[in-house]
Amino acid sequence: MLHVSRSTFSALTLCALTLSGCFGGSQDGLERAVITGTVSFDGQPLPEGSIQFIPDLDAKGQRIHGKAVQAIITNGVYSLEADQGPVVGANKIMVNATRKTGKFQNFDGVKTEIMQQYIPAKYNADSTLRYEVKAGENTADFSLQTR
Numbered sequence: 001m002l003h004v005s006r007s008t009f010s011a012l013t014l015c016a017l018t019l020s021g022c023f024g025g026s027q028d029g030l031e032r033a034v035i036t037g038t039v040s041f042d043g044q045p046l047p048e049g050s051i052q053f054i055p056d057l058d059a060k061g062q063r064i065h066g067k068a069v070q071a072i073i074t075n076g077v078y079s080l081e082a083d084q085g086p087v088v089g090a091n092k093i094m095v096n097a098t099r100k101t102g103k104f105q106n107f108d109g110v111k112t113e114i115m116q117q118y119i120p121a122k123y124n125a126d127s128t129l130r131y132e133v134k135a136g137e138n139t140a141d142f143s144l145q146t147r
Helices: 006-019
Strands: 034-041 048-055 069-074 077-080 089-096 098-107 110-117 130-133 137-139 142-144
Touching: 034 048, 089 142
Parallel strands: 034 137, 034 142
Antiparallel strands: 034 077, 048 069, 048 089, 069 077, 089 130, 098 110
């Protein structure tokens, strides 16, 4: 029978937890954080959509490493746990939401309704939104306007 001391067991447990993404870590080795918040559009909670956090530039103008992460917005609320959260540091924010247009197209014999992005480009394709993600837990609320 293998005998492991209590201190060795504790050290191995700590290593396993760190490697599994606890303490804000991630599989890519970058520090990530918990983030929750709300998104409103023209004063109303955004019914449904998505929000992306895209690593931006640091204070020296260097690109922050890491992949963009996305959360689903439901009734104006979104959240991401640390293991799937945004990279700590400056992030560009993109918010997307679509609605039905009442127009249809045929794709390989299947009639499909055309969806339209209704959030202005300044919040997605040409986003001016930024958020500084801190280590730990973050709350980031965004109030978007048509104009």
